[in-house]
Amino acid sequence: MPKKSSTQESLALAFEILKRIPKSHQITARQLHQHLQYIGIERDLRTIQRNLEMLCEHFDIIRDERSKPYGYRWNKSSEGMALPKLSAQEALLLSLAEEYLIKLLPVNITASLDGFFQEAKSKLSPTEGSSKEREWLKKVRVVSEAQSLLPPNISSEIFSSISEALYQDRLLTINYYNVKQESKSALVMPLGLAQQGQRLYLVCRFDGYDNERSIAIHRITKAHASTFNFERPKDFKLSQYDADGRFGFGEGQKCQLEFSITKRAGFHLTETALSTDQTITVKEDCYRVTATVTQSKQLERWLNGFEDQVWDIKFKEL
Structure with a gap:
């Protein structure tokens, strides 16, 4: 395939930079440089800075020169090449995705979505008036079944x-x-x-x-x-x-688990089963539970957590 001309490459670079300049907040040349690297565009920082100088002359882009590094953003009254206008519902969806899914997205994708996340926050800000959607973020939460712990530090x-x-x-x-x-x-x-x-x-x-x-x-x-x-x-x-239970410190070995549990401690198993083949026999003072599960340290810890409310535990390897 013939190589792109230098003019085409320059236009493509300018277009990618323009797409990533936000309207609601500032972005630096170094941040833009990193965002472009994430999508496979390798240019030195000075090239990005020169392009920004040129774009500021031809587009309604504001450069904040009060301190270094300089910050860049579209003029809020400008149509520019800002991201498509988000609806309040789309902003709500993106805000929830950022909070709960951000760690499971590839870094290059989260970097390219940063502008959308920032626009979503802006859309749900008090000044935008999206009160119902903004309040919804305060009404939902994913909660842990175990003792809450702070996340470990990750570089x-x-x-x-x-x-x-x-x-x-x-x-x-x-x-x-x-x-x-x-x-x-x-x-x-x-x-x-x-x-x-x-x-x-x-x-x-x-x-x-x-x-x-x-x-x-x-x-x-x-x-x-x-x-x-x-x-x-x-x-x-x-x-x-x-x-196979590998995140529960198991080796994928299936077994038939059978145990007795007090009705008070075991009632939740009538609502959320251990397995699709779980059976519960109702006794006078307890439940007798049978289920096919993966044998693991996590399973052992779960059973031990009930202390004397669980007894007569039997494992049968399958």
Whole structure:
């Protein structure tokens, strides 16, 4: 294919910059530089700065020169090339997505969506008058069944490298420490990302092995995405990995679980079953529960949490 002319490339770059200049807040040249890198446009910072100087001369873009780095935004009264106007309902959807899904999106996509998220916040601000939608954010919440914990610290640079490697199917070099505080290093195939409570886990296959493991991302101290791609194992499915109880520290071994539980402690099992084949026999003072489950440390902890309200526990391997 013939190469694009320098004029075409310049126009394409200017267009991408214009699309990413917000109206409701300022953005710096360095931030634009990073956003463009996320979508595969490699230009040096000075090139972005020169383009911004030129665009300010020809478009209704305001440059805030009160302090460095300079901030850029569209004039609020300008039609410009701002993002499409969001409805209040779309702004509400985006705000909820940012709060609950942001950690499961590739970094390059979250960067490209940043303008939409900012516009959504602006749309739901008190000055816009979208009161019903704004109030809805205060009326809904995802709550934890366990003791609430603060999320562990995760380096944004490390997470960006992991996200890029996972998104591009590239090999990843990592340094990390295990639960025994032992430092390790490895070359891995990143295969999946999972959020469990406040923790994020990288599911990967270590170089030279044919099984998968999970590594808590906050335990990764260094990560570098290589330029080498890999072919994802055709026999791996993240959904099956989860179903096998691997995030509950199991090995996928199914068993038939049977136990007695007081009616007060076990009533919730009549509403939310342990499995599709769960059966409950109602006794005079308890329930006798039978279900096919995945054997794991998480299951053992769950049962132990009931203390003397659960008894006569039986496991039968299948």
